[in-house]
Amino acid sequence: MSTSCDLAKKLMEIIPPSMNWIRSEMRSNANEELTVPQFRILASIFRGNNIACDIAKVQGTSQAAMSKMIDGLVTRGFVEREANSNDRRHFHLNLTDTGDIFFKKIRKMAQNNLNEQINSLGKSEKDDLARGLAVLEKLFLSAMENEN
Amino acid sequence: MSTSCDLAKKLMEIIPPSMNWIRSEMRSNANEELTVPQFRILASIFRGNNIACDIAKVQGTSQAAMSKMIDGLVTRGFVEREANSNDRRHFHLNLTDTGDIFFKKIRKMAQNNLNEQINSLGKSEKDDLARGLAVLEKLFLSAMENEN
DNA sequence: GTATATAGTTAACTAGGTTAAGCATATTCC
DNA sequence: GGAATATGCTTAACCTAGTTAACTATATAC
16 A cells, blocks of 8 residues: 555655654753753663763764764763773763753653653554554664664 | 553654654765755645745744745755735745756655665565554644644 | 774864844734 | 734844764774
């Protein structure tokens, strides 16, 4: 029924405004203090991904962009760079206490706001969304692998 | 199985890198000449959405951002602003011949590149993706309506 | 011990987004 | 008819996030 050409088109029509939507959710509801990429960096660190270049890979951005964004998070006191004695080329990134508390607060708020929308969906729609997102994840992960 | 809280989290984890992926596809393969938002503006005009503020609404950005992006497309000779004698507050946006040809070319290239990835999916995965995208579309459309 | 790879930063640039202020035109309502 | 308001758009000043290129510092490999 749906050809892959339709799918590519649909993808390019739906992903960008979805991104805008998530961004404005973060901005308007989650305190105006954190952007989506910043939030995602905190989330990565929170999950134990502590090396800047690894986070850059996961997020699909350059190391230069990551370096700047981490700068911003350090300036705001959310993240600290800890020297790594084993390999002094890289730092170990940690959330500060402030960063940890802030991250959890924002995560809760952002997810609650998204949840208001998501909860208006029926059960089968939620399942469809979950499955669709899983495919999307697989897609861009394999795309990233192909680049190396 | 999947709570809506998981879904909100998943959404925030998957949409942003998907956007990065689509962006880098556009940049690397589709000639380095058009960004995703620019492409989407051309697509809107191509489909007959000729009023700047309507396109801004569809894309979920401010009129100011739209004005600047259209400026860029006019400068590149892809779009022209035509005075509207009925209501002189707004212009009628048209693709130039150059813009029309260029849009079709880029659309084909971008979709072909996305298709390479999408074609690696199985039939049921494609269906899942299609259904998931439909739900996503419904989600952000209803979110946008709530803002008014 | 030189060559190369890796981690990160900095600089110069661009696109795309914001809000606020303002202009011109339409519409509404007394 | 004329003042108040709404609409469409632009401009200005600003910010974030992204790029590439060039650089430093450290590890690794031959």
